[in-house]
Amino acid sequence: MSGPVIVGVDGSASSLDAVEVAAREAHVRGAVLRIVHAFGHAPGHLPAGPPWSPAGHGLEPMVQGVLAHAEERAHAAAPGIEVTRSVVAGEALEVLEIESRSAALAVVGSRGLGSFAGLLLGSTAVHLAAHGRCPLMVVRGRPDPAGPVLLAVDGSASGEAAVEFAFAEAARREAPLVAMHVYRTWSGRDHEGPGDPLSAVVADADRLREAEQRLLDGTVAAWQEVFPQVVVERRLVPSRISPALIDASREARLLVVGARGRGGFAGLLLGSVSQALLHHAHCPVTVVRGKE
Known part of the structure; x- marks a missing residue:
């Protein structure tokens, strides 16, 4: 633009x-x-x-x-x-x-x-x-001038603009890019064995991780072709989304996030993750709205 x-x-x-x-x-x-x-x-x-x-x-x-x-x-x-x-x-x-x-x-x-x-x-x-x-x-915060551009990947259609922006920013700065996708597992409770109601969930843990990895790979791959000069680390993290991104921002020079991800309510202009990062990230945050 x-x-x-x-x-x-x-x-x-x-x-x-x-x-x-x-x-x-x-x-x-x-x-x-x-x-x-x-x-x-x-x-x-x-x-x-x-x-x-x-x-x-x-x-x-x-x-x-x-x-x-x-x-x-x-x-x-x-x-x-x-x-x-x-x-x-x-x-x-x-x-x-x-x-x-x-x-x-x-x-x-x-x-x-x-x-x-x-x-x-x-x-x-x-x-x-x-x-x-x-x-x-x-x-905000104290950015690491030698750190990467950190991209919060959520796989949403509206988040595509944030992905493009993050790649462009990394290219301008000649900085590496960390594309980080944090996903929530079904439960934090320990699995108690084959008779436990969570057996099916635990058995599908690998399948869930594979699906989230495909989401991350699919989001990043096309833009790596557009910006081949950008060195990209793909980081998949099973955790609570906002705390994981806030912690990762300690070592970043810039954090890029979409305004609203997959979990946002229809019509919501700013999602809870974006708001949490704006309040608590340890480096500057750029919010990129999609084309809704």
């Missing part, structure tokens, strides 16, 4: 960290970086009269100062990139969702100035992950 890399800025430390990451993302894509500041008035509640702006309200110097600082951070992180600024009157949720319609990637910090103390993830990140029109990167 062509278009700028957009980053939401509110002056918080988290958003300024996101600016640096977004600048590097713009650099590797050869894209423009667009710094967006939403000025907190809902479009339906603007003052009457001419279009509202911070100018004339004693706030423009403050806003321009935030943007200038953000632009300085961007140029320091990726010298030579083209940077544009945008100040829009509106709620950040709506403004960034609209901006995402023409963007290649949206980048936000995990928590902005409006988040409650102790909250792990801001509402803007959650909203954009569910409703944004381009992939969303949430900057």
Whole structure:
């Protein structure tokens, strides 16, 4: 997808960290970086009269100062990139969702100035992950700069876009890719012998693993042909899905996940696994929505 890399800025430390990451993302894509500041008035509640702006309200110097600082951070992180600024009157949720319609990637910090103390993830990140029109990167944790791109494989049709994105990101970064498929077994209870009701389930454990391996292999194989330069490790893990991926993210530079996997309810825009990773992963997380 062509278009700028957009980053939401509110002056918080988290958003300024996101600016640096977004600048590097713009650099590797050869894209423009667009710094967006939403000025907190809902479009339906603007003052009457001419279009509202911070100018004339004693706030423009403050806003321009935030943007200038953000632009300085961007140029320091990726010298030579083209940077544009945008100040829009509106709620950040709506403004960034609209901006995402023409963007290649949206980048936000995990928590902005409006988040409650102790909250792990801001509402803007959650909203954009569910409703944004381009992939969303949430900057969090301490990524391993030498680590792989970690792809959460779920085998769903909607997750195909995440697979493509992860391969492309690994190619851009000249990084290895770990394609990890975590599957749940029927029961965690010990098998008690031939007369146990779980006998059939235990007997099918190998068959289940083989089926999940085929799912993983089938998901990855076609994209390995498109990106032959990417070194891929296929990792099949029988475990609880979210904890296993969170643990694996400790050694990754980026975690890529679809917005909703096979287990999501129809109409659900953001699945429980995606939400758990956004809140608890140890590296930046990119949520890629399918074409539903």
